[in-house]
Amino acid sequence: MFYFEVLNSVEFAMRILAEGAQEGKEEWAGYKRTATPEFKRDYHDAMKTIEHNIEQLKQELISRQ
Numbered sequence: 001m002f003y004f005e006v007l008n009s010v011e012f013a014m015r016i017l018a019e020g021a022q023e024g025k026e027e028w029a030g031y032k033r034t035a036t037p038e039f040k041r042d043y044h045d046a047m048k049t050i051e052h053n054i055e056q057l058k059q060e061l062i063s064r065q
Helices: 010-031 037-064
Strands: none
Touching (some): 010 037
């Protein structure tokens, strides 16, 4: 939100969100070989929540434009 509210840059804010999500998925790919089933379930629940929040933020940013 800092980049959108302070710098008024929707594109930059969206780029930061996408990079963060991609980085998390890459780290997970390396970690999932040793993860427990409970941790895997928690990870997937967290990613669903994050993706949902990103979609809501996108809609909010679009409506402000």
